[in-house]
Amino acid sequence: xxxxxxxxxxxxxxxxxxxxxxxxxxxxVVLRFAGAAMAAKMLPAVVHLVAARASGAADLTVYLWDxxxxxxAMIAPPWPVGIDGVIGAGNVIAGAAADGLRATFRGDNGxxxxxxxEAGVAVVWLRDAAGIDRHEAAAPLRSQLATYFAHHGLAxxxxxxxxxxxxGVLLGGxxxxxxxxxxxxxxxxxxxxxGDDYVLIDAGAGAEARPHxxxxxxxxxxxxxxxxxxxxxxxxxxxxSASAEPGDKAIAYLGTLVPERISRGFEVVALLLPSVTGRDxxxxxxxxxxxxxxxxxxxxxxxxxxxxPRTLAILARLASQVACYRLELxxxxxxxxxxxxxxxxxxxxxxxxx
Amino acid sequence: MRYRIxxxxxxxxxxxxxxxxxxQESGTYFSLAGAGADIWGQFAASATVDEVNAFxxxxxxxxxxxxxxxxxxxxxxxxLAERLIEAVGSPSGxxxEAVGSPSGxxxEAVxxxxxxxxxxxxxxxxxxKRAWVAPQLERFTDLQTLLLLDPIxxxxxxxxxxxxx
Numbered sequence: 001x002x003x004x005x006x007x008x009x010x011x012x013x014x015x016x017x018x019x020x021x022x023x024x025x026x027x028x029v030v031l032r033f034a035g036a037a038m039a040a041k042m043l044p045a046v047v048h049l050v051a052a053r054a055s056g057a058a059d060l061t062v063y064l065w066d067x068x069x070x071x072x073a074m075i076a077p078p079w080p081v082g083i084d085g086v087i088g089a090g091n092v093i094a095g096a097a098a099d100g101l102r103a104t105f106r107g108d109n110g111x112x113x114x115x116x117x118e119a120g121v122a123v124v125w126l127r128d129a130a131g132i133d134r135h136e137a138a139a140p141l142r143s144q145l146a147t148y149f150a151h152h153g154l155a156x157x158x159x160x161x162x163x164x165x166x167x168g169v170l171l172g173g174x175x176x177x178x179x180x181x182x183x184x185x186x187x188x189x190x191x192x193x194x195g196d197d198y199v200l201i202d203a204g205a206g207a208e209a210r211p212h213x214x215x216x217x218x219x220x221x222x223x224x225x226x227x228x229x230x231x232x233x234x235x236x237x238x239x240x241s242a243s244a245e246p247g248d249k250a251i252a253y254l255g256t257l258v259p260e261r262i263s264r265g266f267e268v269v270a271l272l273l274p275s276v277t278g279r280d281x282x283x284x285x286x287x288x289x290x291x292x293x294x295x296x297x298x299x300x301x302x303x304x305x306x307x308x309p310r311t312l313a314i315l316a317r318l319a320s321q322v323a324c325y326r327l328e329l330x331x332x333x334x335x336x337x338x339x340x341x342x343x344x345x346x347x348x349x350x351x352x353x354x
Numbered sequence: 355m356r357y358r359i360x361x362x363x364x365x366x367x368x369x370x371x372x373x374x375x376x377x378q379e380s381g382t383y384f385s386l387a388g389a390g391a392d393i394w395g396q397f398a399a400s401a402t403v404d405e406v407n408a409f410x411x412x413x414x415x416x417x418x419x420x421x422x423x424x425x426x427x428x429x430x431x432x433x434l435a436e437r438l439i440e441a442v443g444s445p446s447g448x449x450x451e452a453v454g455s456p457s458g459x460x461x462e463a464v465x466x467x468x469x470x471x472x473x474x475x476x477x478x479x480x481x482x483k484r485a486w487v488a489p490q491l492e493r494f495t496d497l498q499t500l501l502l503l504d505p506i507x508x509x510x511x512x513x514x515x516x517x518x519x
Contacts (some may be wrong), residue, residue, distance in 0.1 A: 174497060290372035290385070298383045298497050301365060301376055308365035308378045316367035316374075 001101065001116050003075055004123040008034055008063035011072035019275040021051040021058070023264070024145070025154050025200045025214040030058040034065035034072070037129035042140040045217040048255035050261045060120045060148055062141065068128040074112065081105055091143075092306060102147050102306075109133060115144050117151045128199035138251045139198050140217045143304060145216070150307035154214070155201045158300040160215040162186040163266035164344050168194070170201070170213055170318070171272045171327065172296030178274035178329050180221050180249070182336055187220070189337030192263035193254065194347055196220050201268070211231035212319045214265040218255030270343055271296065272327040282330040282339045289316075313327035356442040357397045357430070364438055368395065375438055383494045384438065389414060390489025393429055397439045403430055414486035425488040432491050 008238035018039050020031045022060035026079075028051070033039040043063065067073050079095030096103035096114065103114045109131035115122040122144055126132070132140075160171040160183035171179045180196040187193040194215035202212045255262050273287065273295040297315045301308040325343075329336060359366060373391045375384040386394050392413065396406045407423050415501045416422045433439040 073489070119465075198442055226493070261425040288370045288372065290374060290387075293367065293369055294372075294374050294383070294385055297367075297374065298376055301378065301380050302497050306378070308376055312365040312367050312374070312376065320369055 001114065001119070001121055001123070004092075004114055004125075005063055005073060005121065007075055007125075008032070008065055008123060010037065011065040011070035012145055014068045021053070022046055022049040023051050024049055024216065025060040025149055025152075025202065027152070028056060029060045029062065032061060032063050034063075035068035035069045037066055038064045038124070038132075038216045041129050041132040041137045044055075044253045044256065045138055045140055045219050046255075047253075048215065048218040048259060049264065050061070053099040058120065060122065061125060062122040062144075064124040066126050066129040068130070074125045079103065102144075104143060109136065111136065113144050113300055115147055117148055134251055138221070139217050142198055142216075143331070145200075146311070147302040147307055148302075149200060150310040150314075153202070153205070153314065155203075155311045156216065156304060157199055157201045157296070157311075157315065158197070158303055159199055159201075159296065160196040161195065161199045161215070161263075161266075162267070162340060162344075163213075163263055164341060165343050166266050167269050168192065168213065168263075168266040169270045169272050169340060169344060170199070170268050170296075170322075172292070172300075173273045173275075174299045178276050178327075182274050182327070182329065182340070184220050184222055185333055186337045186340055187254070187258070187261055189341070190261075191337060191341060192266065193218075193220075193261055194263045194265055200265075201318055202312060203314045203321065209321075211321050212265060213268050215263060215344075218253065220252045220254050221249040262300070266320065268322055270323045270325060272325050272340075272343075274327040274329055277328045277330060279328070280330050280332050282332070282335040283328045284325040284339065284343060285328060287324050287326050289319040289324050293319040332334040356400045356402050357433075357439045358400050358442050359398050359439050360437065366394070366398070367454065377436070377438065381495075381497050383437075383497070384436070385492040385494075386489060388487050388489060389484075390429065393426060393489060394433075397430070397433065400442060401426060406430070410486070413483060415483045416486035421488075422486060429489050429491065436491070436493070 012032070015035040018033045018036070020033070020039070020043065022029045022031065031039075031042065033042075043048055063130055065072065078099075079093050081093055081095075091104040091106050093103040093105055100118070101114055103112070105112050110126045111131065112125045113122060122141075124141065125142075142156060149156055157170070158172065158177040162168050162183050171182060173179060183193060183196040197219065198215040198216050200216050202214065203209070204211055220223070226329055271292045272284070273292060293316055296319065297312050300315065301311050304311060327340075358468060363377065363379050365378060367374055368391055371391055372387040375386070375394075377383065389410065393406055393410065396409055401409070403426060406426050410422055410426060411419060414422065430439070454511045
């Protein structure tokens, strides 16, 4: 890891550097960029988490650079990576584990990440920052953060989070279930927004612990036919849609568009699994915590790549602590935000509204 | 023969009498409820099929003991076929070194099985037997595409793989 950081320092000396302190999940995460190319890609999604000032030692320091904009190449790989079979699930480079590191290499864009959880150090490199696609930019460092936080008892979770006055709900489920549309409609209706795709869950410890969701990425993703229903923020998606593939979701960076509406997090009082019914009305149907876990955990864990047992344990604890519902989404979209707002206002614990 | 849950590859948690099981290699996930969740807990504690049968006979009401045993054997075979349990001592089932373990990461020690038998005996003695319903393993494959790998073949002069065109 020392050699990798040394390469970053060469790049930083060559083109200058930028240090950005963030607060993620209550921890101090410092991003150090060599040059501007990587920062331009990685920062927009997390701009709402920038700390007012750097204070104290960082819990996690991430060094980022690309070769194209800095002229500084990565050292030769110390682990075998060039033949089939040595990069497994989650793009993990198996050989790095022997050095106590978690390394990944993405074949599609060439993004290398190396993480030392215990030391709180990560290195991120690729040949050309242009290789960071729109989906990576919308959720930067997700896999690395999932590993880091899982070792500290928090779960990077595939879900959306909407709140009001310090309390809120987590919406889980596979892609296309309605998480993004629901959460953006709630944002339009004035509720606090902590994310529509990936958030950080702290299920707490001890009998009196209250589960908490922390925002990670202030982005919003919607299909084109949803944008017309969001007059306040819908225009943000017009520019974003220009870079979207046909049929793909447009991505807007809400941390700069509506910063006052982006929440850094709140207490979770309910877990919802949305589903589109085709009926007019929106309703909430109580479900068991096991059912909720089955809806929330698989898409989270299969995307995170590893740390499944740790993550599943955190999500199971969450599901056992809060009321769980199937959110049956109706075609009358005006009902959705009020239904969630009533739930937040009335929920006080597991089964409170059942 | 004793069984156990493969560490790391399989994640599992039990809530409300239902166990949720994730195979992180295949992207398949499973659910077992009722007696199935109890039986899963027995295998997770390195029980043998005979010990699971004894546990079930002590825990559940059922006039058809032979049918119950057939169900246990059938579930065991299904869990083996899905690679959700493995024989202790099998090539892939060597016990790992002790590490800090979150809930469900590692099986209980092999000698935990007798304690489970005692627990079942206590349930029988207390007259709290539950109704037996043959377990059903529910299998979900809708998220397997999330695990599609991106095979890497060639490296460039730096030693790092070429990216996809």
